[in-house]
Amino acid sequence: MKNIFALLLCVVAITATAQKTTFDIATFTVAAGWTPEIKDFAASYIKTNNVTKSWCRVTIYKSIQSSGNPLTDFNNEWKTLIVKNNWGPATTPQSETETEDGWTSHSAVSTFTFENKEAYSLLSTISGYGVEVSIVVLMNSNEYMSQIEQLLGSIHLKKPDQPIVTTQQTQPVTQSNSHSGFAITTAPGNHGIFTSTTNFDDGWVAQPFADYVRVTKNQFTVLLHYGVEITDELRASNQMEAVIFDRFILPRYNVSNIRKFEQGVCYFCVHFFEADAVEKATGKRYHLGFRIITNNGVSKCIEILSPSQVAFQQEFPNHEKVESMLNYNKFAVTVNDLAGDWDSSSGAYAQMYSTTTGAYAGMNTSSSADAFTFNTNGTYSSNHKGAFGMVGSMKFYDQKYNGALTISPWELVMTKRFDGKTSTFWAQYEAVRGGRILHLTDKEYSGSQYHLVRKN
Incomplete structure (x- = not known):
């Protein structure tokens, strides 16, 4: 097993070879005999041996927006791609690092159990120029090592014309409609509520709009988005919350420095994102908080706009305070x-x-x-x-x-x-x-x- 680990870790160097196959910003060479499985969000190549019962899968994921920190990218992708799929432990391992021509890679290997037998997983993330690419190798034998080495060693990433920091997704998403956003407008509501403004004793003021309830106090604006039905498409992504974040936020804001609250293995999980945001319509800068709460097949989303992260933390010191904002969707009866x-x-x-x-x-x-x-x-x-x-x-x-x-x-x-x-x-x-x-x-x-x- 140590030999496998050593071989895998030595082949993730970022090198440039002649273009053979192109997916997104990556070009690479695939040996004959590998079966391609191409989707909008990833390109996979699979090989099996029916005699020895060995198998291997190499997946190159579509580039996404980098957090700006290559190690953070790696840690996030380890939890998203490895832990959530039970391909490795919840504790992120120590990664090997290599830097070349503006790109920085972090790579680590682990083991997992597949059909009661030991298998191996490799995650390599390559970050630079505002984007990040993830590569996952899964196999149950070292039979394919030379071909894996050839494929990984041939990977060349195209540099964006200018750093992409605003429109890429934070996670790989579903193959259909992955870039489409939910319709969020500033249109007035048509709810039939006669008293359409509620002034709460603690200073918050709520008003219903067509796509959300807007709650404001001083320098804070909170949008309580109406429920989103969890469709099969969203479930199929295996990264439902990241897809919802993309579809609500990216059409309206240029975002950078995206952070997702991580809590390891959990049952009643808290799904919360933070980012630096510039509103496209006005050019205003905000600290953006985004909480997703899902019950009975419907997700309710809380969007919080604050002047700074410090101000946000003072007003919302814990996740319970964020969730309690749902209580402000309340209007009087006449x-x-x-x-x-x-x-x-x-x-x-x-x-x-x-x-x-x-x-x-x-x-x-x-x-x-x-x-x-x-x-x-x-x-x-x-x-x-x-x-x-x-x-x-x-x-x-x-x-x-x-x-x-x-x-x-x-x-x-x-x-x-x-x-x-x-x-x-x-x-x-x-x-x-x-x-x-x-x-x-x-x-x-x-x-x-x-x-x-x-x-x-």
Whole structure:
């Protein structure tokens, strides 16, 4: 194994040979017999031996924007390409470094287990002129060493006409639509919210726009972007958060010195980026923070513009403070925007199995639907129906209420509710793309909540 390590580490020198194959800014020579696998974000070359069961894959990734620090580039790519794919340990190894003609390479080798056998991985990153290229070699034998040496030794990188520091992606992304951005405009919102400005006690001011809620205080601007559905394309990239960052940020800003919060192996991971940003439309300079929070297939993104990194750290000393900004998507309720029909529905089920025998024991399910009609004459009506229990012996309910309605900015009072009682609800709107959600929470029984959308 030591011989393999030594051979791999000695072949990553940055040299120039005659052009044979070109991918992105890299030209290189590939020996005969290797099967190409070309995608928009990477070029791979694969060889296998059905007799010895040996295999090797060499992948040259499309150039991306450099962080400006070659070692940082290497550390980031080790976590992104090696650790996330289980090709090496979470702890970044000591890398070998070489510099030539303005390019700096960092390389390291590790082992991993593939089909219960030891395999080897090499990561080499080459940084310079504002860009960075990553090369990954995976193999389970030294059978292909001479051909790997030939390929890696032939790599020549084309220098950009001028350093690329603004438009390249921070990570390799999916092969389709990888450069397209999400539509982010400054257009006013069309949410139907009558009181469209909320002044919070702590000084923050929130306003809904077509693509986000803008929250401002003094020298800080926070954009609470409306939820993005996580599509199969985003999942396929294996670097979903980096793709989302690219698509939200790069169309509107020139960015440099991009940093991603790293926390090693995690379960409830924090996905947070920082960068130096220049707004393309105005030329203004900012410290940019970008947090991505994903739940139930939808990502909510928090974009924070600060005058400096120091100012950002003072206002947002921890990630909890950043996440709490989602609570500022909150707007008051009035008679003018409440009148009409609102409804919601939900459901859940669980397959049951015996803990003793393991035999199937049936399915337990529940579903509910709630509908409210609020009238301008101070009355309301509501209908609540659903079913719950084991399939085959489910219980059903259907409850109707009619009574008086009193509306204040953050509160609804409805008479003649359950058992004829009067119920008081906290009430607020959440702005979403093209509309709003009405949230009602019973003040006495906080577990009684409704999350309603307007029907008309």
